[in-house]
Amino acid sequence: MKPMGPIPPWFAGEEGMLLIGGYGAASLVDEAGDTPLFAYDMAIVEAQVRRFRAAMPPALHLHYAIKANPYAPLLAAMAGQVDGFDIASGGELDMALAAGMDPARISFAGPGKRNDELEAAIFAGVTLNLESEGEGRRALAIGHRIGKTPCVAVRVNPDFHLKGSGMRMGGGAKPFGVDADRAAALARAMIDGGADWRGWHIFAGSQNLDAMAIIETQAATLALAARLSEAVGVAPPLVNLGGGFGLAYFPGDVPLDIRPIGVALDSALESLPDILKPTHFAIELGRWLVGEAGVYLTRVIDVKVSQGETFVVVDGGLHHQLAASGNFGTVVRRNYPIAIANRFGADPAAEPVTVVGCLCTPIDRLGDKVALPPVQEGDLIAIFLAGAYGASASPTAFLGHPSPREVLLG
């Protein structure tokens, strides 16, 4: 038997049926028409937003990094919950605008922005988080051509990283942002070139469960923003401090307590260097806001035995929920929390089973030697923590299976 991660505390069963947003999992599948289904509970997202606001300084803005989950009904609901969207493509720009987010509250990061994406963003009045000097030059030229002033921030590749992050996005040689020692010169060139200066974007890492590491990184981020702003000689309207709040996906993971982060940030914002006194600050989060709100429901097609090991074959797989197969940003494959939705809370069988997807590849493994109640054909398997980097981050075209269904509850 191999352990699995903890089921998020929001979920309970009623007469053996997993409830999601107050509805039984089986009736959600009936309503949606079939499996596989991603069900998202907006009440959980809203509770996370409330938790953030309660812990953080009141002036701190909360941005949603929409690549975590751009499902249109969820985005529309998010637009009323957060202070801004962070996007990373022209396609996400369209989604953010369709969700009703004010373009002045959208910022656009990501390396390799094409000219047509830059033009659409400049036209809409979205802030470009510049990833290079070349991108800055193109933005000025496009702004000039279409007669619109580009709003720009500079994304800084910091000279430090967030310790213990699942995905390192700063420190060392990186395709993201401009190295800290060239960032002020780029900002100055953009201001001199006539751009509307929006400030700094400093994102040092993702999926972190260590509050102390996040506190240290935020302090270093504030110091860097102050140093760069002094060098430019202009107070930045906004400093995006990055994010990195992680979730407990795996056995032994201890959920992040964000309260000490809020306390530290509160005192840091109380004693800012003069150049940052007029500045607004934002934190951008993806998975922490939406990850626990989603459950992936997939039906058991077959239960088979090979050389003494039982395989539970489901109608979903890594083409919808790549992360649960261990092939999205993790080095070692570990088990996401899994349950039988229609036997929720029942005692596990004596022998563990391996839950595999329907794809013809050995990496399509959703649960490796997990302890589940006795499984039968037709059962519904629930994979938790499916609210972020699920449907939109998985290779849905691979092997020609249907796309998953999605539903937003609450």
Ligand SMILES: *Cc1c(COP(=O)(O)O)cnc(C)c1O
């Ligand atoms: C992906 C990304 C995020 C969101 O990361 P999470 O781990 O989902 O919170 C935030 N900011 C930037 C720049 C990103 O690329």
